[in-house]
Amino acid sequence: MSKTSVIYDKFERHSHGQGLKGHATHYCPGCGHGLAHKFLAEAIDALGIQDRTVAISPVGCSVFLYYYFDVGNSQAAHGRAPVVALGHKFANPESVVISYQGDGDLASIGLAETVATAQLGAPITVIFINNAIYGMTGGQMAPTTLMGQSSSTSPSGRNEYNGQPMKMAEMIAGLDGPVYVERVALFDAKQRIKAKKAIQKALKLQVEGRGYSFIEVLAECPTHLKMSPEETEKWVKECMEPVYPLGVKKDLTVEPWFHRNAPCFKGEKILSLTGATTEHPERFCKGFPTALDPSDVSLKLAGSGGDGAQTAAMLIARAAISEGFDATHIPSYGPESRGGTSYADVHVAETEVLNPGSPDPQILLAFNAPSLAKFGPTVRKGGYVIYDSSVVTEAPVLDPSIKVFPVPFTGIATDLGKAVVKNIVALGALQAATNIFPKETFLGAIRVALKDKCALIPLNEEAFAWGIKSVEALDQ
């Protein structure tokens, strides 16, 4: 109706506001976009939400929506307006965000974004201008072009090979996310009043935090229908309306639900989430285990998924770091998501791990025969091989300088009543065989790892002790 305060006093962004462009839209005479803009501006004004409003301009003839609306404006890529709207809405839940889109934008290139955003249901308002054609690019077929309607890419009329017109309001109403979906038109006074009301209601539902709403507006594009504005109004009424019936498609009564607290920036809370602590762990090492290597010990743990090789590797890395050393652990798995190979490369360095890979480890912890066969030969001269003698029956032939420790990881763990602790038995064996760190260092790391499952600590301690004992038994 009137120029409202939501429309800029002067369109500075339209050719820098020069001449008539400062007060005239860029739309063709009779274009439906102009009316939809007016009704939207009036609704924003009526609800008193101008300062909180963010309008997303699409790609299409209404790409320059931001020339006109005196609100926060953001211009999106073709089809992406609804997800840009979500980005704004979640950044500031108090803002009122409008995604204004044409049919190519909303129903073709941006269909995934449209449907996913509607189903997400967060309170934003989508104004969908269905003019049955691509306006901006010059009259190509739109997803909403009618059967038989000619366009520059369906010159002899849309036919079955071009697919059927897309009924967006019905489709969106069929989703569970939206609370309000209506299709309106602009072709006569009665429809215009309904259109205004629908737009205002859709915005109100957002302001109240009730949910997502979608208003489809059957609009006129006289230019590409190659008709006069008056004939176009008639065409929309007589040809479009039967395919796209007007009316409310969905209108749920929903209590306001969209309440979001301001994000938390409390240091203690963040630190406790990450598990960071200010407590210094006790240190037991007298120094770096230089008997193994002057500055960087390389280990490989290998087994199959379920052997616990990765957990054991992680415990070694944690133990090292608690002693003030540097450590790395790289897991690698076979392509199977369960039961496949599971290898871990671990390094413990006095100051900095240089190369974290372990292609030629000093220490190999092997949980099964294939792992032992694969990595045994890669172990460096003078290194250590500790393997599960419960499952590896034949001792490997390795370089005579390598110290080999067959320990029944599985047997011991099974005797303890829990096969899963075989990796802890293995760690005990590792400790006794290599003396990489004192026992207490490992036990400290195990206790920290089990701090939320305290009941399991005694069992794990026992498993660890058995690992040590079996190596000592071998020595005797």
Add this chain to the structure above:
Amino acid sequence: MALKERPKPFLLPDYCKGCGRCLDACAKDCITLSDQINPMTGLVPVELDLTNCNACGMCMDACPEPYGLRPAHEGEIQDFELEDPAKLFGVKPCDAPEPTDIPNEFLPLPRTEPLVIKGTYASAVGAILAGCRHVYGYPITPSTEGAELMAKFLPKLDGTFIQAVSEVAAVNMMYGTAGAGLPTMTFTSSPGFSLMLEGVSYMIGAELPGVFVDVMRGGPGLGNIAPEQSDIKLACHGLGHGNTHAITLAPSTPQEMLDLTILAFELSFKYRNPVILLGDGYLGQMTGKVQLPETMIKPGIPKWAVYGDAMHRKNLISSIFLTESDLEAHNHHLNAKYEAMKVEARAESFLCDDAEVVLIACNTPARTAKGAVQDLRNQGVKAGLFRPITLWPFPVEELKAAIQGAERIVVVEASAGQLEDEVRLALSKAGVRQFPELESVRRMGGVLPQQSEIMTRVLGRKEVIA
């Protein structure tokens, strides 16, 4: 309350497009098409004869032009002869306030024991400490664990994690949140990063900050999920269409995943531009020692943001510059920013001072190369490592210093020469024409160069020379 008298319509012919939509709307036949072309517009406006007008308002409702048919309010100038629109409507474009920056707050954190976490986690923790509470993503191995950690942490911090319908949607959610002036990020991997590039180009055009952690994997196509340095070319020279660049960081340890993620947020706001953090699958999975910083950030709101409040109402986020001169000027402005970003170039030179053989590598291959350097030194070969930490801008000054005494340069990479191309381009742009022939140790397809391969390359050649 007495009903106010309803206003009758009023029309400046200059703002009538002659569409005729008001003709039908008037039941009193007050409106007719003129037979005169308006010389200002070249269009034929309508004429009003309000003798029978009952001020029903229907015609005004039908007029698509905001300054077309409108109510004649009292006191408003209604001189149809007056043609200066500025005088009619005022020159002030809008009364929205002038926004100002709301600065970030730096909050102290106690000194904690180092965490023992994987690279992707370290990056996620870094983002949280950098003030990011809005993360959007689409699952893709081997980056997903970062997103999963965010999905776990952010709700506890009243933040937002949304699993988008695709990477295209994710990057555009970032566009929205960045447009509102807040820190935002995503975790992705090569195929997902490809899909995001349209949005990256828009973010650069619209000057929006945002952090992209791309845990690179084997390509092309679906390739595999093993580590490759497959996106160096994309990040340094292929960020979607148009004149685009972004600072590209290449961490090589879990600690750097955290530190450089924090830096990425700082730089992305400093330059109002996305920042890319290229990790590799190994680094994402690698667990290591990670020391947390002693401050964290509570983000403010920059003055250019469209936050959706009174203070920021006048702002616009857009990459459109319709006239050629405006777009050229915008490109000059972007170029000036790209130039200014050069001060952010960073590198690590390890034992390069007296090095005769300089290895060049980044990400995980740089660690392998570092191991090789140590081994080579132990064998009496004067080797060094040059590790670019920013791949764009390339730290060419540091490179020049590192290779000063080099007799040999070996580029070690998990790609078909993408890093080497950056080295060549940087040297060429810096006018360095004289440098040893570049040798290479390259693996692809998800295989990383091994220390033994580097040794063979370096020692093999050396023996030949000797």
